[in-house]
Amino acid sequence: MIYLAVTTSLFASILLTISLKLLSIFHFIKWSPVGYTKKLNILETSHWSVKWLFLLFIIFLIILLFYFAMQFVEMVPSFLTSLIIGSIVALICEWVIFDLPAELSSFKKLSIPFMVTVVITARFVFETAVFHYRAHSERNKLPYKDSVVK
Known part of the structure; x- marks a missing residue:
């Protein structure tokens, strides 16, 4: 189970990191995905690939935690949980990045393509989990009832 969790999380984090790079290149998001280096004063003088690899590692850890948490929530449809949790995570990310006030006019500054990308990644991870x-x-269940003697 751990191998599947790590593999799924690694693939999802690579997919999300590449998607963030593409969203940044085509100006669908107005912020830099590696802008955390200036804000947190870490890795500022590092090569651009180190910044992206560190972002990939952080995304991998977050997705791995969500994978382990969501595999036990099998009664709720994965579509619903991925939509709600993915939207909340995307909203919180952009709220922190833009440092927006808690007003309705702040929703106009949020990026819909970023939210969709996060929700799609969450759907992939939650469904797989x-x-x-x-x-x-x-796998461990018998194909017949326990009370039947064969």
């Missing part, structure tokens, strides 16, 4: 959790729990 629930699928593998169900497959693992079904």
